[in-house]
Amino acid sequence: MTAVKPDRTRRLRVLRRWALGLLLGALALFLVAAAHDFAGPWAWVGAFAEAAMVGALADWFAVVALFRHPLGLPIPHTAILPRNKARLARRLAEFIRDHFLEAEAIVRLLRRADPATWLAQWLSDAGNSALLARQMTVLLQQGLALSDDRELRSALRAALGRQLQGMDGARWVGSILALLTEDHRHQTLLDDGIQRLRRWLDGEDTQSLLADQIGAMLERAYPTLFAWMGTVMDPATLSENLARNLVKAAHQLLQEIADDPEHPRRLAFDRWMQDAILRLQTDAAFQARVQRWQHGLITHPAAQAYVDGLLGDLRSWLETDLQRPDSRLQGQVQRLSQQLGLFLGEQPALRDALNGYLEDSARRLAPALRDGLAQHIEATIHAWPDKDMVRLLEEGVGTDLQYIRVNGTLVGGMIGIAIHALALAVPLLI
Incomplete structure (x- = not known):
C-alpha cells in the first residue's frame, strides 16, 4: 500500500488534540458551572458546556464509527468502511471505470493533449534528446551486463x-x-x-x-x-x-x-x-x-562458428563504444531523435495522422482496458488488510473529519446557549 506522508500524519494528530482539548475544555467549564450550582451567569456557561460535550461526543462517535468500533464495542452500524470494504472497492472501481476510463473521455483527453505535437517539441529539444539517448544507453549496458553469451549465441543460431x-x-x-x-x-x-x-x-x-x-x-x-x-x-x-x-x-x-x-x-x-x-x-x-x-x-560447424564470432564482435564493439564518453551509438540516437522531433514538427499532416491513430487505438483498447483496470482496482482494495486500509483512509481524509469534531463542539455549545435562552423566554411568553 502507498505510505501516507509524514506531514499529513502530524497534522492529523494535531487536529485530534485540538478536538480532544475542546471536549476537555467543555467538561471543565461544565464542572466549574456545576460547582456554582449553575446560578446566574454560570447557568449560561453550563448550558454551553453541556451542549458542547454532547456535540463533541456525538461527532467523535460518528467519525470513529466510520473506521472502527468505538471503544472496541461491537455496536451495530459501526466500523462502516472495513465492513463494507468489498462494496467500497466495487463502487470505487465502477466510478473510475465509468467516469474516467470511458472511451470518448480518453479520446477527448488525447485531443486536448495533442500528443504528437508534444512529442515533436520534446524530441526537438537538445537536452531531451540527449536524455533519451543516455537512458537508452544505460538500458543497453544493463541488458548486455545481464545477458548470457551462451544463451544469446544459442538463440541466434536457433533463430x-x-x-x-x-x-x-x-x-x-x-x-x-x-x-x-x-x-x-x-x-x-x-x-x-x-x-x-x-x-x-x-x-x-x-x-x-x-x-x-x-x-x-x-x-x-x-x-x-x-x-x-x-x-x-x-x-x-x-x-x-x-x-x-x-x-x-x-x-x-x-x-x-x-x-x-x-x-x-x-x-x-x-x-x-x-x-x-x-x-x-x-x-x-x-x-x-x-x-x-x-x-x-x-x-555446419563453420557456419555456427561464424555466427558466434559475429555476435562476439558485435557485443565487444557495443561494450567498448557505450563506455566511451563520446559514444557513437549514443550520439546517433540523440541526432536521430532530435531530427525526428524536428521532422514531426514540420509535418502537420503526419501529426494529425499520429493523433488520429492514437485516438482510434484508444477507442479500440478502452473497453478491454477499462474493465481490466476496474477489476485490478477492486482486487487491490479487497486485498488490503483492514488495518492498513483504515489507516490510509483515516490519515487521508481524517483532517477534515477532525474539523467536524471541532465544529461539533463549538456549534453544539452555541446551540446549548440558544436552547437555554429559549427555555428562559418561553415562561415569559406564556
Missing part, C-alpha cells in the same frame, strides 16, 4: 536456423534468377564479366602465374617430353609463349562473344539460365538437393 529451414531456398534463388533474366539483364552481367576477365588476363601477374602453372603441369604430365624440349629451348620461355598464346586465344573468344549477340556461347548461357530457373522452381529432386544444402549450412 537463423528456423529462418533458413522455413525458407524455400530453391524457389527463392529461382525467383532471383528470373528477375535477373528480365529484359536480358543477365546478358549485361555477362558482358561485364567478360570485360573483367579480359582485364584480369591482361595482367602481368596473371600471365606469369599461367606460365608457371603450364610449366609445372607439363613437367608432371610429360616429364620425358619436357626434358627433351628443354634441350631445344628454355622451358620458361616455352611456358611464357604458351601462356601468351592461351591468353590471346581467350581474348579472341571473349571478344567474339562480346561482339555477337547471337554467339553460340551467349545462347548457351541463356539456355543454362532458363534451365536453372525451371529446375529450381519445378524439379522436386533438385529442390530436395537445395534443401539438404540448406540443412547442411545450418548445422
Whole structure:
C-alpha cells in the first residue's frame, strides 16, 4: 500500500488534540458551572458546556464509527468502511471505470493533449534528446551486463536456423534468377564479366602465374617430353609463349562473344539460365538437393562458428563504444531523435495522422482496458488488510473529519446557549 506522508500524519494528530482539548475544555467549564450550582451567569456557561460535550461526543462517535468500533464495542452500524470494504472497492472501481476510463473521455483527453505535437517539441529539444539517448544507453549496458553469451549465441543460431529451414531456398534463388533474366539483364552481367576477365588476363601477374602453372603441369604430365624440349629451348620461355598464346586465344573468344549477340556461347548461357530457373522452381529432386544444402549450412560447424564470432564482435564493439564518453551509438540516437522531433514538427499532416491513430487505438483498447483496470482496482482494495486500509483512509481524509469534531463542539455549545435562552423566554411568553 502507498505510505501516507509524514506531514499529513502530524497534522492529523494535531487536529485530534485540538478536538480532544475542546471536549476537555467543555467538561471543565461544565464542572466549574456545576460547582456554582449553575446560578446566574454560570447557568449560561453550563448550558454551553453541556451542549458542547454532547456535540463533541456525538461527532467523535460518528467519525470513529466510520473506521472502527468505538471503544472496541461491537455496536451495530459501526466500523462502516472495513465492513463494507468489498462494496467500497466495487463502487470505487465502477466510478473510475465509468467516469474516467470511458472511451470518448480518453479520446477527448488525447485531443486536448495533442500528443504528437508534444512529442515533436520534446524530441526537438537538445537536452531531451540527449536524455533519451543516455537512458537508452544505460538500458543497453544493463541488458548486455545481464545477458548470457551462451544463451544469446544459442538463440541466434536457433533463430537463423528456423529462418533458413522455413525458407524455400530453391524457389527463392529461382525467383532471383528470373528477375535477373528480365529484359536480358543477365546478358549485361555477362558482358561485364567478360570485360573483367579480359582485364584480369591482361595482367602481368596473371600471365606469369599461367606460365608457371603450364610449366609445372607439363613437367608432371610429360616429364620425358619436357626434358627433351628443354634441350631445344628454355622451358620458361616455352611456358611464357604458351601462356601468351592461351591468353590471346581467350581474348579472341571473349571478344567474339562480346561482339555477337547471337554467339553460340551467349545462347548457351541463356539456355543454362532458363534451365536453372525451371529446375529450381519445378524439379522436386533438385529442390530436395537445395534443401539438404540448406540443412547442411545450418548445422555446419563453420557456419555456427561464424555466427558466434559475429555476435562476439558485435557485443565487444557495443561494450567498448557505450563506455566511451563520446559514444557513437549514443550520439546517433540523440541526432536521430532530435531530427525526428524536428521532422514531426514540420509535418502537420503526419501529426494529425499520429493523433488520429492514437485516438482510434484508444477507442479500440478502452473497453478491454477499462474493465481490466476496474477489476485490478477492486482486487487491490479487497486485498488490503483492514488495518492498513483504515489507516490510509483515516490519515487521508481524517483532517477534515477532525474539523467536524471541532465544529461539533463549538456549534453544539452555541446551540446549548440558544436552547437555554429559549427555555428562559418561553415562561415569559406564556
